[in-house]
Amino acid sequence: MTDSPKPASPSSDRAARLREALRENLKRRKTQLRGRAALAAEGEGESAGAERALAAPSGDSHR
Numbered sequence: 001m002t003d004s005p006k007p008a009s010p011s012s013d014r015a016a017r018l019r020e021a022l023r024e025n026l027k028r029r030k031t032q033l034r035g036r037a038a039l040a041a042e043g044e045g046e047s048a049g050a051e052r053a054l055a056a057p058s059g060d061s062h063r
Helices: 010-055
Strands: none
Touching: none
């Protein structure tokens, strides 16, 4: 004896679509945040290098 699956009600279809859309949205936002964090880390490294270059005395400019 096989039980045939019940047809999904419109409200459960909607809930499933909403759940999937929210899951995809969360994945996309996490990916964006990771990318922004990586860019910020690169930017901090570059600005720290520039600050060190400005702060480092060079013997030629003070003569």
